[in-house]
Amino acid sequence: MSLVRHLRYRRINSLLRKYPDPTLPLRDLTVAREVATATGGFDFPFVNVISLEFALFKTYAIPSISKILSATKQFATQCPKRADDTSLILCEMTETYKRQAxxxxxxxxEDLDEDLTDEKRERLALEKLNFIHGHYPIRQEDYLYTLALFVLEPVSWIDRLEWRQVTELEKNALLGAWTFHGQNMKIENIPKTFDELAQWSQNYERENMVYAPSNVAIAQATTSFLLSKSPKALHPFGRHIVSSLLTDRLRTAFAIPNPPRGLTTFIFGIFKLRRFFIQYLLLPRRTPNIRTALRANDEGKFVPRWNKYAPVYPDGYHIEDLGPDKFLGKCPVSLKNVQLPTLMANNNDDKAVVV
Structure with a gap:
């Protein structure tokens, strides 16, 4: 058991020795991606995926967000496709370093040609996301809150459920990586430290996370989708499990009843057993968890490496075609003509920006 524990900590200990300054990922995007890959791709792949799904779910408790989503009708008519499109766009944006590694x-x-394609895929996914968002009246603070959750929720879930705590280096890596994406989405006033971002998020939730019928509609559709692979007889229990993972404020915003007494303790008890098993009995991963394809197939499409639910794109997808059907064929960029940005230092905040 001691050998497994030693091997488990070897990767993060190596990174801590390699980068003794925990703030370096805030100034160096490559370091941020390397460290974030170790966190989400190697050490905590399962909880990392869950935390990001929950981050999106949490945004549905904001009426200004849920009203826009409800108006699109996608959750009522195409929930599986909507979920997969969102997942794949975000993975295309964030798995560049993972694929290369x-x-x-x-x-x-190294495959330098494919590495260049990876960079283009990331940029194209970002362009497609900006193209989609540009058609909706999304508030700047709602953009920032969503970005904040992609940084904060993985840390929160890992610290509560996984076999070790997240280090300051890893927190800054997540912040540095997502700040880069946020700047390219024209998100304003991104806090410069993890603690500042957490405080901003808490203040935002106190003011904006309130009940609305649109919250309920989106939450119910999403929960039904999450439970779609389980027998219908288990759906009531599944909804109790979802409730047990929510805060009181979230339950109020979604009008979700409290879970049965003791269920939360039971659920977290299971995760404690899992924590012990992973830390002392399960050898660490040798390769990172990746959802997106390493290369395009013969048709130039990318076939997902795994699907958590029923596959939406069993034959692959073009990145520019991801998203609502009404935008199909309308994205102004593709993998053939997407332009890679020039990175330069921003003299004001010393972070990488795109020009």
């Missing part, structure tokens, strides 16, 4: 580890050499 995976190919290098498994093939024993």
């Amino acid at each position: 995976y190919r290098h580890m498994t093939e024993g050499k």
